[in-house]
Amino acid sequence: MDVHTAIRTRRDMEGFAPDTPPREVIERIIEAATWAPNHRLTEPWRFAVLAGAGRDAMADGVQTWLESTDATEGAIRSARNKVLRAPIILIVAQVSRPEDPVRDLEDYAACMCAIENLLLEAHAEGLAVHFSTDRTMLGDGPKAYLGLQPEDRLVAYLNIGYPKPDAEPKVATRQPAVVRWDWS
Ligand SMILES: Cc1cc2nc3c(=O)[nH]c(=O)nc-3n(C[C@H](O)[C@H](O)[C@H](O)COP(=O)(O)O)c2cc1C
Numbered sequence: 001m002d003v004h005t006a007i008r009t010r011r012d013m014e015g016f017a018p019d020t021p022p023r024e025v026i027e028r029i030i031e032a033a034t035w036a037p038n039h040r041l042t043e044p045w046r047f048a049v050l051a052g053a054g055r056d057a058m059a060d061g062v063q064t065w066l067e068s069t070d071a072t073e074g075a076i077r078s079a080r081n082k083v084l085r086a087p088i089i090l091i092v093a094q095v096s097r098p099e100d101p102v103r104d105l106e107d108y109a110a111c112m113c114a115i116e117n118l119l120l121e122a123h124a125e126g127l128a129v130h131f132s133t134d135r136t137m138l139g140d141g142p143k144a145y146l147g148l149q150p151e152d153r154l155v156a157y158l159n160i161g162y163p164k165p166d167a168e169p170k171v172a173t174r175q176p177a178v179v180r181w182d183w184s
Helices: 003-009 023-033 052-067 073-084 101-124 140-145
Strands: 045-051 088-094 128-132 153-161
Touching: 003 101, 023 045, 023 088, 023 101, 045 052, 045 101, 052 073, 052 088, 052 140, 073 153, 088 101, 101 128, 101 153
Parallel strands: none
Antiparallel strands: 045 088, 088 153, 128 153
C-alpha cells in the first residue's frame, strides 16, 4: 500500500477478530514507529506488548489502581475492557524529562509521530487498531508494572488485532484547516 492511500484509508477500529497477529508483524510495526522524526534523536518512545493472557496482569493492575481512586464500578469495568478488547494491547510510553520542559514536550510530540507511523504500518499490514487514552495512564501502578519510572508518561493504549469481518470503521470526516494562504 502506498503512503497516499494508507494515510487516507486508515481508520480507528473497535471490532476485532479473535486471532492474534504474528509476532513478526508486531515487530515490524514497532520498527516503523521508530523511524519517526525526533529532535536531538532522543528516541523517547518505549513500547510494551501484551498479548493473550499477557494482558491479564495489566488489566488487574489498572483495576487495582482505579479502586484506590474515586472511579465508579462502570469506569473500572470499562478500563478493564480497554486492556482486553483486542488480542494484543501495545502500550506506548515516553521516557520523560521533567527537568527539561522543552525537551519533554518535543519528546511527547515525537512519540505521537511514532504512533502515526505505527498506525499506518499496521493498516498496511491489514491490522485493525483502536487508539485510546484514559486516567489510568496517570497511575504509578500501571507504569511500574511496565517497568517505567513514575515520571515517565504513558502516551497511548493501542488495541491491535485483525478486524472483525463485519467491523465498521468510525465515520471520519475532515474539514479544511488552512485559515490563511498568502501565496504570491
Ligand atoms: C491522543 C488521542 C487519544 C485518543 N483517545 C481515544 C479514546 O480514549 N477513545 C476513543 O474511542 N478514541 C480515541 N482516540 C481515537 C480517535 O477517536 C480517532 O482517531 C478519531 O475518531 C478519528 O478517527 P480516525 O482515527 O478513524 O481518523 C484517540 C486519538 C488520539 C490521537
